[in-house]
Amino acid sequence: MEKRIVTDEMLIKKAIQAMKRSYSPYSQFAVGAALLSKSGKIYTGTNVENSSFGLTICAERSAIVSAVSGGDRTFDCLVVATNTETPSSPCGACRQVLVEFGDFRVILVNPRGARVDTSVSELMPYSFLLNQSK
Numbered sequence: 001m002e003k004r005i006v007t008d009e010m011l012i013k014k015a016i017q018a019m020k021r022s023y024s025p026y027s028q029f030a031v032g033a034a035l036l037s038k039s040g041k042i043y044t045g046t047n048v049e050n051s052s053f054g055l056t057i058c059a060e061r062s063a064i065v066s067a068v069s070g071g072d073r074t075f076d077c078l079v080v081a082t083n084t085e086t087p088s089s090p091c092g093a094c095r096q097v098l099v100e101f102g103d104f105r106v107i108l109v110n111p112r113g114a115r116v117d118t119s120v121s122e123l124m125p126y127s128f129l130l131n132q133s134k
């Protein structure tokens with residue numbers, strides 16, 4: 001089967017759409033994520049808060065959970081969208097979860113066209129992994 005080409009622009013659009021689906025009544029801080037798997041599929045995620053605040057799941061982890069549940073574990077690119085002046089960067093917990101699935105491009109955006117290009121390894125240097133050889 002032919003693999004469809006997914007452009008950064010398409011992925012950015014998906015992340016902004018996902019941001020608009022955020023369930024964030026407590027922080028009012030909406031985050032959207034769009035994750036492109038190496039198989040060519042796009043998985044989205046948004047932050048889902050809870051009245052027991054610690055149970056909140058971030059957009060990035062929600063996208064990873066969706067992708068792994070859909071059978072994908074290798075990725076080309078993650079876009080994270082926030083409606084902030086400067087695009088927001090993934091929290092420490094999300095960085096650790098991203099590292100679990102290797103190194104890939106990460107693009108941070110806002111809906112007004114601001115864009116920061118980075119990567120998992122740049123966001124999380126000297127990361128902890130269990131399965132490194134001794």
Ligand code: THU
Nearest residue numbers: 027029031047058059090091094
């Ligand atoms: N949040 C994310 O979705 N991703 C991050 O990397 C940082 C924070 C969410 C969690 C919470 O719903 C809101 O943003 C404020 O912390």
